Amino acid sequence: MARDLLAGCPWLRRTSMRAVVLGAAAVPGCCGRALAYGCGWLAWWCDARGRRVVERRLARAVPAPDARARAVRRSYTDFALTLFDAARLPSRDWPRPGSIEIHDPHGVFRSRPLFGPAILVSAHSHWDLLAAALHRLGLTDGILAPTLSYGDRKLDAWLASQRHRWGCRTVALERAPLALLRALYDGQIIGLLIDRDYTGHGIAGRFLGQPTRLPSGPAALALQSGAPVIPLWLARRSTTRFALFVGQPLRPSPLATRSACIVDLTERIADALSRMLAAAPAQWVAFHDDRYAH
Numbered sequence: 001m002a003r004d005l006l007a008g009c010p011w012l013r014r015t016s017m018r019a020v021v022l023g024a025a026a027v028p029g030c031c032g033r034a035l036a037y038g039c040g041w042l043a044w045w046c047d048a049r050g051r052r053v054v055e056r057r058l059a060r061a062v063p064a065p066d067a068r069a070r071a072v073r074r075s076y077t078d079f080a081l082t083l084f085d086a087a088r089l090p091s092r093d094w095p096r097p098g099s100i101e102i103h104d105p106h107g108v109f110r111s112r113p114l115f116g117p118a119i120l121v122s123a124h125s126h127w128d129l130l131a132a133a134l135h136r137l138g139l140t141d142g143i144l145a146p147t148l149s150y151g152d153r154k155l156d157a158w159l160a161s162q163r164h165r166w167g168c169r170t171v172a173l174e175r176a177p178l179a180l181l182r183a184l185y186d187g188q189i190i191g192l193l194i195d196r197d198y199t200g201h202g203i204a205g206r207f208l209g210q211p212t213r214l215p216s217g218p219a220a221l222a223l224q225s226g227a228p229v230i231p232l233w234l235a236r237r238s239t240t241r242f243a244l245f246v247g248q249p250l251r252p253s254p255l256a257t258r259s260a261c262i263v264d265l266t267e268r269i270a271d272a273l274s275r276m277l278a279a280a281p282a283q284w285v286a287f288h289d290d291r292y293a294h
Contacts, residue, residue: 010152017155021162024087032084033239040080044073050287057286060209061278074282078236086128089166092136096240100133104246108230113141117184117227118249121218122234123195123207123273124285126242128163130234131191133244135167142167144183145191146176148198173198177217184225192218194269196288203266208274208281219265223252229269233276236283247272 024032044051054072062068088094108114120143122130134140147163147170149156160170168191171179180190194215195207202213222229231247250268252261277284 010155013150014152014155014158018158020083021087021090024084025091029088029093029240032088033081036080036084037077037239040077041073043080044076047076050076053289054286057210057288058208058281058284061281061284071282075284075286078283079285079287081236081239082126082129089128089132090162092165094129095133095136095242099240100137100234100242100244101237102137102244102246104244106246106248108246108249109139112138114139114189116187116189117225118189119184119218119222119227119229120189120191120232121194121229121269121273122191122232123277124193125277125283126234126236127193128166128168129242130232130244131163131168132166133234133242134232140167140189142169143189143191144169144171144180146171146173146180148173177221180217180221181224184221184227190221194218194266194273195284203263205267205270206274207270208277208284214266214270216262216266218269219252219262222250222265223258223261229265231269231272231276233273235276235280245276247276 027035051072054075055068058068058071058075062071085094102109104110120134120140131143131145135142145163145168147156147160149172150159156172163170180192183190192215195212197213197215199215200213202215205212205214207214218229221227228249228251230249233245233247235243235245237243250265250272252265255261255264
């Protein structure tokens with residue numbers, strides 16, 4: 001959706017993104033969030049095709065029609081608020097002290113920062129905010145994450161430099177497998193989003209009850225490196241307050257074959273994050289058509 005906006009005019013797209021970051025830092029937070037909420041509501045009202053996509057993606061998680069209609073609208077307004085908060089990250093005034101409540105029943109972050117190797121996994125829901133929260137709260141010293149190119153080297157470099165400011169180093173998706181494995185062997189922490197398969201060769205499974213294709217990368221990296229897979233979700237509680245949920249670390253099961261281990265762990269990762277997001281499915285960014293669903 002937003003990735004294709006102004007794709008035919010790279011210079012204008014780069015300029016617009018920089019202007020959004022400067023503007024977000026210049027306006028008071030309350031005014032910016034009110035404007036973002038209004039933009040999200042307007043996008044919901046205008047985007048009939050997008051509403052149908054989101055409604056279809058949330059059908060299993062929110063079966064009641066009236067509740068699902070409200071969840072679709074909240075998907076737009078929450079995404080707009082998230083874009084505003086992400087645009088303010090370079091100004092370093094996010095998160096505010098006490099604005100994030102951490103739920104870590106398994107003591108993953110008992111010692112801070114977390115020592116690697118470790119594979120942190122989440123879904124398309126506040127992902128840049130999650131990376132910034134982990135770094136600025138002292139939970140990690142930084143993470144390495146793959147990123148999908150915009151097809152514009154200057155824009156990709158600028159976005160990489162922005163993310164580096166909140167402790168997230170990035171590697172191009174096509175070079176990610178080897179770079180991520182090397183990072184794990186070096187005792188580093190990597191971050192992956194597991195709810196969308198960009199290759200078309202993922203594992204058939206379910207996410208939030210919806211048939212889809214899941215990337216096998218997290219499970220394969222865990223099997224090769226011995227690193228635990230730690231599910232995380234940053235949930236929005238209000239316009240300015242969040243909750244960070246930390247799941248139980250997952251490891252490959254001692255199954256007979258490598259492929260069986262990868263399938264089993266991939267399913268357990270998806271189940272863990274689905275249970276987290278089931279509390280607020282509207283916060284899942286579900287605007288994409290899943291071309292590989294079965």
